[in-house]
Amino acid sequence: MAERLASWADTPTREAILSFIDRVAHGPDAVPEAERVAVFDNDGTLWTEKPMPTQLHYIVEQWKQQAAADPSLAEKQPYRAAVTGDFAWLGGALDRHYQGDDTDLKLLIGAVVGVTDGMSVEDYAASVSRFYEEAKHLTLGTPYADAVYAPMIELLRELEANGFTVYLVSGGERDFMRPMTEQYYGIPPERVIGSALGLRFDEDSGEVRYTAGLDFFDDGPEKPVRIWSRIGRRPLLAGGNSNGDLSMLGYARAGGGLALLVHHDDDSGRGDAPYDAGAERALAEASDRGITVVSVKRDWSRIFPEG
Amino acid sequence: MAERLASWADTPTREAILSFIDRVAHGPDAVPEAERVAVFDNDGTLWTEKPMPTQLHYIVEQWKQQAAADPSLAEKQPYRAAVTGDFAWLGGALDRHYQGDDTDLKLLIGAVVGVTDGMSVEDYAASVSRFYEEAKHLTLGTPYADAVYAPMIELLRELEANGFTVYLVSGGERDFMRPMTEQYYGIPPERVIGSALGLRFDEDSGEVRYTAGLDFFDDGPEKPVRIWSRIGRRPLLAGGNSNGDLSMLGYARAGGGLALLVHHDDDSGRGDAPYDAGAERALAEASDRGITVVSVKRDWSRIFPEG
Incomplete structure (x- = not known):
């Protein structure tokens, strides 16, 4: 029998997770x-969100194509950042959101919406599938399939x-x-909950298409609301890494x-450089809220899948 | 081996359904x-929606309780209809909606929302569970569990x-x-898509609660949108009975x-009295749209489960 959670170090965190699973599943x-x-x-x-969330990488590629077709776009944000490869500006937008400044996030969302407006969901x-087939992670240089956290994938399998x-x-x-999600995590489309672009049904073509708006941003207190809407049950286990996950936790x-x-x-150089940005409140309140902190440094013996 | 779709008459409709299932599942x-x-x-x-949808029956019971606690409510609609048992007024509200007049539907929705405002989803x-345990169907006199259409339950099992x-x-x-839905149809909560009351997460109690608004009415072109949102796939088979199902079909x-x-x-007296109200357009366009009409009279050999 394979060892349970093999990429986890033998720490109290691993023990707490396995004890919990055993208690609610057996006995x-x-x-x-x-x-x-x-x-x-x-x-x-x-999976890693550094140097920027994968979705931004995809969007950047679309914006570069749009700016190539219409060079005037390259003069303004966020297209300028895309063309010049200013990843710091892009990756910082979400951090700035968590710090209370939504200006750049709104700029991003507007241009994100512009990529899909009128497009059918298929x-x-x-x-998106072509992107996942071709793209390489910006710092790891691997396909995104190998930018997932091996210990967490093991946890998904252990839970199942x-x-x-x-x-x-x-x-x-x-x-x-x-x-x-099916290929990377073994999670089928009907079990994916996330922020939603607006949708409309096009009666003529029989297609569902995107509108030019965001339906909702699935973060913070919206997460429990969307969990109930979709599942109709309270989760028995929740995992996150940022302030935006606190309500769900x-x-x-x-x-x-x-x-x-x-x-x-983790400062070992095995994975992402260490960061607390966007997770300050979650880390500060974890103990009082009964949240179990998983230390990448101490609790994971490996970070990414074996190459 | 049990006969497939045993409560269906041996008609071309039954044959078309079984042929389709065999083709997409085998070969x-x-x-x-x-x-x-x-x-x-x-x-x-x-299940039957006559003399009025089950949800209205539940709501009527809540309104009667509210009017008993506050008699001034009994002077106005829809509480008056609830107290006096004016089911025709109540049952007609949805028909009038399908005919383009939303006045009474909005009155109903407002009072519906008043029943749950601030309540936790649990x-x-x-x-609602207590209602299903205690209530009797208004004309059949049976529990609502026996107001389901036996041929359709067989179809669900055949599909599974x-x-x-x-x-x-x-x-x-x-x-x-x-x-x-689990008990009546074998459909778990995560596979139930419908109109949604507004929700908010109450951080203090850790509960998801209803707000005083309707999030969306899941009818007409909203149905394909909600199907994609929840499932992320186009359905291979869709079943409905009204104009509000045309987009989904x-x-x-x-x-x-x-x-x-x-x-x-069906005018045999075995089930609901025949009605086309709310389905006129769907019936008129079915043939051109390639929709298979299921005649309760000809295609079903039995309507409700054996008692």
């Missing part, structure tokens, strides 16, 4: 299988082996994740569930 | 199992036996259906799927 306190629901954030929780899925059903609950755009905790917060504190 | 044209998604409307499709589920995953896609309110047809329209034409 006198077992929870019915249908109620064993686990939810995980995506960027920074299941055409977008095909475009114990009767859990796993959902993604991300601030990232839902339909950008769906084309890869609290939702699981209020029902006696396990809440995990991945802390990017 | 050279088989569709991958993950893509075998079937969606069904609820009221008038899987408390509402408990209240051939690798389909079945979803409810109803104009009815989602969380009113969830407490019964068209969505399935545009992908080469099977679309079924239940026509309430």
